[in-house]
Amino acid sequence: MAETNRPTAPSQVRLEEDSDNYIYESLESEDQMRVLELYPGQDEEPINCSLTTVKRIDAPPYEALSYAWGDHTDRKEIRCDGKQLTITRSLYDALWRIRDVAKVKLLWADAICINQADRQERGHQVKHMGSIYFSAERVLVWVGLDNPFESFQESFESLVNRFFRPRKLHEHRVRLVDSRVKNEAEMGIFCRALAYLIHRPWFSRLWVVQEVGLGRSALVLFGIGEQIDFDSFLMIIDCVESNANLNLRYISDSGRILNTFVLFPRRARNELVGGVDDFLEVMTKTMAQEASDHRDYIYALLGHPSALVDGRLIVQPDYTRSELDVFRQLTITLVEHTQSLRVLSAVCHRADSNLDEPWPTWIATWDREIMPVSLGLFRYDRQFYDASAGFDGTYSVDGTGEVLRVEGFVFDSVDECTGETVMPGDGVLPESMDHVFAHHLDCAMQFKAWREVPVQQRLSELSIVMCAGRPLITPRTRQQQQDLESAFTAYRLSLYENHVSLSGNDALLPEGMAAAQLNSGADPELYRYFARRLPYMESFSTATGMLGVGRRCLRPGDICCILFGSNVPMILRPVGSRYRLVGPAYIYQVAQGEAMVDYVIGEKFPKQTFEIF
Numbered sequence: 001m002a003e004t005n006r007p008t009a010p011s012q013v014r015l016e017e018d019s020d021n022y023i024y025e026s027l028e029s030e031d032q033m034r035v036l037e038l039y040p041g042q043d044e045e046p047i048n049c050s051l052t053t054v055k056r057i058d059a060p061p062y063e064a065l066s067y068a069w070g071d072h073t074d075r076k077e078i079r080c081d082g083k084q085l086t087i088t089r090s091l092y093d094a095l096w097r098i099r100d101v102a103k104v105k106l107l108w109a110d111a112i113c114i115n116q117a118d119r120q121e122r123g124h125q126v127k128h129m130g131s132i133y134f135s136a137e138r139v140l141v142w143v144g145l146d147n148p149f150e151s152f153q154e155s156f157e158s159l160v161n162r163f164f165r166p167r168k169l170h171e172h173r174v175r176l177v178d179s180r181v182k183n184e185a186e187m188g189i190f191c192r193a194l195a196y197l198i199h200r201p202w203f204s205r206l207w208v209v210q211e212v213g214l215g216r217s218a219l220v221l222f223g224i225g226e227q228i229d230f231d232s233f234l235m236i237i238d239c240v241e242s243n244a245n246l247n248l249r250y251i252s253d254s255g256r257i258l259n260t261f262v263l264f265p266r267r268a269r270n271e272l273v274g275g276v277d278d279f280l281e282v283m284t285k286t287m288a289q290e291a292s293d294h295r296d297y298i299y300a301l302l303g304h305p306s307a308l309v310d311g312r313l314i315v316q317p318d319y320t321r322s323e324l325d326v327f328r329q330l331t332i333t334l335v336e337h338t339q340s341l342r343v344l345s346a347v348c349h350r351a352d353s354n355l356d357e358p359w360p361t362w363i364a365t366w367d368r369e370i371m372p373v374s375l376g377l378f379r380y381d382r383q384f385y386d387a388s389a390g391f392d393g394t395y396s397v398d399g400t401g402e403v404l405r406v407e408g409f410v411f412d413s414v415d416e417c418t419g420e421t422v423m424p425g426d427g428v429l430p431e432s433m434d435h436v437f438a439h440h441l442d443c444a445m446q447f448k449a450w451r452e453v454p455v456q457q458r459l460s461e462l463s464i465v466m467c468a469g470r471p472l473i474t475p476r477t478r479q480q481q482q483d484l485e486s487a488f489t490a491y492r493l494s495l496y497e498n499h500v501s502l503s504g505n506d507a508l509l510p511e512g513m514a515a516a517q518l519n520s521g522a523d524p525e526l527y528r529y530f531a532r533r534l535p536y537m538e539s540f541s542t543a544t545g546m547l548g549v550g551r552r553c554l555r556p557g558d559i560c561c562i563l564f565g566s567n568v569p570m571i572l573r574p575v576g577s578r579y580r581l582v583g584p585a586y587i588y589q590v591a592q593g594e595a596m597v598d599y600v601i602g603e604k605f606p607k608q609t610f611e612i613f
């Protein structure tokens with residue numbers, strides 16, 4: 001960046017004579033920001049810089065840095081306005097890599113340009129973070145000094161040109177170069193290196209989604225001199241994602257990368273499909289991204305266009321507020337804004353004991369330690385899940401902010417459930433999703449309410465219920481049902497062959513080997529993919545013999561309800577005259593409003609108001 005673009009305003013910093021440490025001076029107003037001037041240097045020369053305060057509207061052209069903070073205890077010193085300033089090694093490495101040997105570079109980096117010790121300033125600056133990245137000339141994405149492609153002894157750009165055809169504007173995807181036997185080994189090495197790169201900490205952080213999403217353009221930097229345009233990088237990931245062989249063998253996380261980093265309009269352009277205009281969906285699609293401060297689960301996404309409700313931010317960033325207050329405000333605002341109870345589908349308690357804690361159970365906390373299955377969270381889910389048949393209810397929160405009042409009715413109760421899956425002998429939860437599936441299958445086939453139901457009918461219903469978190473494959477035709485059952489059977493046969501069972505191998509094929517082989521003709525990986533969220537779910541039967549899956553903390557005696565304004569049934573736990581929210585559920589033959597027919601026509605279920613606390 002040209003040195004002539006340097007700001008001319010004096011540096012706003014107070015330097016104490018008896019200290020060599022850099023001391024921030026408060027910003028005079030919210031419309032101000034600090035710009036970092038990174039001075040020239042090379043090799044092992046110390047990093048020198050200065051800070052200049054300007055109004056955002058008057059800021060000179062600058063580049064905004066996007067990076068993962070890394071280990072807060074691993075710190076390095078730089079000189080800022082002649083004083084000592086300590087920063088994380090990750091940021092130090094980024095500045096070392098970015099600085100020019102001859103020119104001053106103008107940058108914005110949050111850890112330096114925001115006084116992190118001033119909670120009020122942090123809140124004010126976070127509110128304008130979107131504007132800062134949106135206005136930057138370019139976003140520089142620092143992934144780290146590691147270069148997993150070193151073994152090729154050629155640049156990353158050269159490798160991309162060799163393995164991928166140039167992208168044409170009218171094409172949906174970049175395409176792999178025609179496969180030749182002599183290139184297969186190299187392609188495998190390339191994909192393993194690519195997998196290593198996207199598992200670097202930057203790709204798992206939440207703040208970076210907004211940072212690259214708002215930038216006019218973004219440049220990925222890693223190693224000593226490697227770089228690639230971020231949109232082109234996404235195109236490569238998209239190509240790998242579309243190639244089932246490469247995706248399954250090398251980069252199973254490619255789908256998450258794509259779904260996450262195309263959420264903002266500027267990254268959703270070109271041929272990549274993306275862009276979301278619903279803040280609840282943005283929150284849900286970024287659940288795999290991490291933030292050290294739980295309030296940042298919301299604050300880090302406030303630059304998204306959907307975060308504006310009637311011209312105001314859906315939540316005002318304020319680090320003096322508690323997590324409970326922040327999550328409560330978001331939940332209430334989403335209920336009011338969407339005029340629905342979709343946000344209740346985001347409720348996912350870590351354990352049954354959470355229902356005994358004082359925190360209101362209807363407030364979604366977006367806990368990263370558990371990955372809830374999406375049941376009714378997305379707007380498109382309504383074509384598959386419409387348990388309340390479009391009925392709108394009235395919602396209110398009491399003056400204390402502790403109790404949510406909603407309308408609906410009770411249609412059943414939980415009779416039996418699978419409980420925790422344990423490995424034989426060691427009493428610990430298994431890491432293998434295959435064992436979890438086997439446990440769910442074995443328990444569900446033995447539910448008392450199902451014992452008189454023919455085996456094949458039970459298996460047919462189970463094939464739907466055990467992948468209920470994947471609404472796009474919920475059968476709508478008889479052929480789709482047969483295809484799903486075939487994949488379900490193929491998966492069970494593959495587990496049988498690998499002796500994956502907790503109570504005898506025959507439990508995997510209750511219809512018998514001969515019948516299973518007749519009904520198996522699909523790829524077992526298809527159903528394994530759909531059933532991968534079962535470790536976070538619990539199968540159950542109801543008092544009337546229906547089958548469902550819900551949150552792991554549900555227990556016998558919990559009630560199955562239709563809450564007006566929710567796309568899926570909700571499980572509540574009675575406590576005196578009030579209720580605790582266990583979470584959403586999928587219940588076979590209730591997902592499309594079947595219970596509402598009895599409510600409206602048969603007047604079978606009385607309407608009531610639930611006070612959930």
